Amino acid sequence: MSVIEQQANNDDIIVIKDLNKWYGNFHVLKDINLNVRKGERIVICGPSGSGKSTMIRCINRLEEFQKGSLVVNGVEMIDDVKNIEAIRKEVGMVFQHFNLFPHLTILENLTLGPIWVQKKPKDEAEATAMKYLERVKIPDQALKFPGQLSGGQQQRVAIARSLCMAPEIMLFDEPTSALDPEMIKEVLDVMIELAEEEGMTMLCVTHEMNFAKTVAHRVIFMDGGEIVEENTPNEFFENPETDRLQLFLSQIL
Amino acid sequence: MREFKPLPAQPAPVKTQGAVAWLRDNLFYSPVSSIVTLFFAYFFIKYSIAMFDWALLSADWTGTTEKDCTSEGACWVFIKAWSQQFFYGSYIESEIWRINLSILLLLAVIVMSFTLPKNIRLKVTIPAFLLLPFICIAILDGRILGLTHVKTDLWGGFSLNVLMAAASIIVAFPFSFLWSLGRRSDMAFIRSVSIIFIEFFRGVPVLSLFFMGSVMLPLFFAEGTNVDKLIRVWIVLIFFMSGYMAEVFRGGFQAIPRGQYEAADSLGLGYWQKILLILLPQVIKVSMPNILATFVMLFKNTTFLLIIGIPELVQTLQTALSNSYWLGGHTLEGYLFVFAVFWASCFSMSLLSSHIERKLDTDNRN
Ligand SMILES: Nc1ncnc2c1ncn2[C@@H]1O[C@H](COP(=O)(O)OP(=O)(O)OP(=O)(O)O)[C@@H](O)[C@H]1O
Ligand SMILES: [Mg+2]
Numbered sequence: 123m124s125v126i127e128q129q130a131n132n133d134d135i136i137v138i139k140d141l142n143k144w145y146g147n148f149h150v151l152k153d154i155n156l157n158v159r160k161g162e163r164i165v166i167c168g169p170s171g172s173g174k175s176t177m178i179r180c181i182n183r184l185e186e187f188q189k190g191s192l193v194v195n196g197v198e199m200i201d202d203v204k205n206i207e208a209i210r211k212e213v214g215m216v217f218q219h220f221n222l223f224p225h226l227t228i229l230e231n232l233t234l235g236p237i238w239v240q241k242k243p244k245d246e247a248e249a250t251a252m253k254y255l256e257r258v259k260i261p262d263q264a265l266k267f268p269g270q271l272s273g274g275q276q277q278r279v280a281i282a283r284s285l286c287m288a289p290e291i292m293l294f295d296e297p298t299s300a301l302d303p304e305m306i307k308e309v310l311d312v313m314i315e316l317a318e319e320e321g322m323t324m325l326c327v328t329h330e331m332n333f334a335k336t337v338a339h340r341v342i343f344m345d346g347g348e349i350v351e352e353n354t355p356n357e358f359f360e361n362p363e364t365d366r367l368q369l370f371l372s373q374i375l
Numbered sequence: 376m377r378e379f380k381p382l383p384a385q386p387a388p389v390k391t392q393g394a395v396a397w398l399r400d401n402l403f404y405s406p407v408s409s410i411v412t413l414f415f416a417y418f419f420i421k422y423s424i425a426m427f428d429w430a431l432l433s434a435d436w437t438g439t440t441e442k443d444c445t446s447e448g449a450c451w452v453f454i455k456a457w458s459q460q461f462f463y464g465s466y467i468e469s470e471i472w473r474i475n476l477s478i479l480l481l482l483a484v485i486v487m488s489f490t491l492p493k494n495i496r497l498k499v500t501i502p503a504f505l506l507l508p509f510i511c512i513a514i515l516d517g518r519i520l521g522l523t524h525v526k527t528d529l530w531g532g533f534s535l536n537v538l539m540a541a542a543s544i545i546v547a548f549p550f551s552f553l554w555s556l557g558r559r560s561d562m563a564f565i566r567s568v569s570i571i572f573i574e575f576f577r578g579v580p581v582l583s584l585f586f587m588g589s590v591m592l593p594l595f596f597a598e599g600t601n602v603d604k605l606i607r608v609w610i611v612l613i614f615f616m617s618g619y620m621a622e623v624f625r626g627g628f629q630a631i632p633r634g635q636y637e638a639a640d641s642l643g644l645g646y647w648q649k650i651l652l653i654l655l656p657q658v659i660k661v662s663m664p665n666i667l668a669t670f671v672m673l674f675k676n677t678t679f680l681l682i683i684g685i686p687e688l689v690q691t692l693q694t695a696l697s698n699s700y701w702l703g704g705h706t707l708e709g710y711l712f713v714f715a716v717f718w719a720s721c722f723s724m725s726l727l728s729s730h731i732e733r734k735l736d737t738d739n740r741n
Pocket of ligand 1: 145
């Protein structure tokens with residue numbers, strides 16, 4: 123395993139160093155530096171187009187970057203398929219639009235990864251799937267298809283689908299912003315429970331500031347492709363340092 | 376506190392316009408429109424009556440030979456006398472059940488693809504479809520199954536049109552899927568080869584392909600081997616079809632939201648797992664109406680087989696028309712019959728296709 127570089131003297135689970143990304147000539151991420159400790163929960167916010175999604179999508183290589191380095195759980199993100207596979211194994215992702223597989227039942231959505239990627243036997247995968255469906259409080263929907271579920275239910279299934287892969291890190295990209303107000307709470311509750319009981323490393327792009335205050339260890343503010351400010355939730359909301367963040371907070375709170 | 380009481384639901388209002396109102400609004404809304412309407416109505420009725428009389432009232436229905444056609448009207452006896460040839464070609468009469476069996480199997484698989492429970496549907500019907508052409512060939516040829524050997528020279532008639540079209544599209548299916556993947560590939564070489572292939576077979580008339588098939592394909596086979604004419608035609612049709620269907624699938628791929636790829640990637644699925652488990656089922660589903668439309672086109676194109684002397688339905692009709700016992704000149708009856716047979720088949724396929732489209736519509740609604 124020579125290609126997989128071990129970072130021995132670093133116990134941070136994600137290490138992003140001087141990361142830069144361009145879309146053509148458009149400089150979308152500028153000198154991003156971010157270290158995430160194991161078990162740390164980070165909320166990322168910022169105006170639309172500031173590069174929040176792009177940054178967290180670099181972590182499981184839904185996006186490639188041109189400069190800088192990114193190490194996840196000791197594995198460096200390079201072009202080698204082995205490294206990409208190893209990193210994706212550790213990183214689960216929940217999307218704004220759920221992205222469930224519409225042709226598979228809820229149960230099949232949940233067991234697909236464990237069966238085909240982790241090569242688990244079917245009954246074991248199904249048992250795990252049912253466990254997590256119970257976790258997100260919809261075990262009775264197992265045999266339905268995604269189209270038959272409400273948005274909030276679909277998002278909880280999507281969370282359960284990621285959990286079934288037993289990842290070290292969970293990425294959330296605006297998990298509640300496609301939901302009706304009454305469904306937002308049921309999804310946030312699941313995420314809060316997850317944060318408090320599993321102690322999972324979480325990076326969450328969201329504008330739900332109450333969620334940030336409740337669960338985050340650190341809140342990050344991005345603008346124009348840069349990390350402008352980061353702080354504990356208390357300081358972040360009470361004493362914003364930059365005028366840019368003050369303006370942003372005054373707009374969303 | 377005031378209690379909230381929902382209003383009772385009421386039935387939707389019924390449209391009050393009657394037939395007379397409809398006629399006035401659509402056909403007689405001005406003096407000119409009335410004249411045009413009457414003018415066309417006159418000719419339509421006049422010729423319909425003549426046609427009706429010729430085709431039904433004064434037609435000959437009973438008998439077996441030319442001499443039984445004595446009236447002014449159509450000689451349906453001609454069609455009746457040749458009907459076996461029209462449907463089964465010169466296939467050995469006692470073995471015709473084998474053709475019927477093949478067609479039944481085809482229908483059975485089609486019905487299965489609509490009625491099986493959703494969770495096993497693709498898993499059962501895809502292999503069934505892919506095996507079907509080879510099973511049918513085994514049944515029709517007979518040698519492998521220990522039945523009487525029926526040479527392919529004797530295969531013919533409408534059943535040949537149907538089975539040839541079905542066998543071609545089925546085998547073309549996996550190929551076209553690969554071509555469409557190739558066309559989307561990141562690798563420049565694979566992409567260019569796919570584009571050249573697809574555009575070649577889409578850009579060349581199927582007739583010239585048939586000629587090339589009979590003349591050029593033998594050059595690719597080892598010397599001395601005499602590959603059956605029907606097999607050569609089959610290969611040509613498969614290539615032709617896979618060019619067209621590759622484009623159908625490409626459209627299907629484009630219809631799949633990017634989120635599906637991303638979800639598959641983030642789960643760590645490999646390339647082929649992503650293609651086969653996530654994309655293929657969805658692509659087939661959204662492409663179904665286009666696949667059927669392409670099939671209808673291919674099905675009609677099978678009549679071109681007559682150009683290279685394969686006795687499909689139209690070729691059989693021409694043989695019948697030039698038969699010395701039937702010199703009554705039944706061209707009109709013959710072509711009307713062919714017209715009716717093809718129209719009925721194609722129309723039922725388009726009904727099927729619109730049924731599927733409606734079903735897709737409801738399936739996709741969340
Ligand atoms: N595929 C792409 N090609 C070109 N530009 C892109 C592409 N994807 C995103 N961008 C641009 O990159 C910038 C950052 O996009 P990103 O999606 O990361 O923003 P975001 O912070 O997540 O915004 P939002 O809150 O709206 O989701 C935006 O200006 C966007 O227009
Ligand atoms: Mg975003």
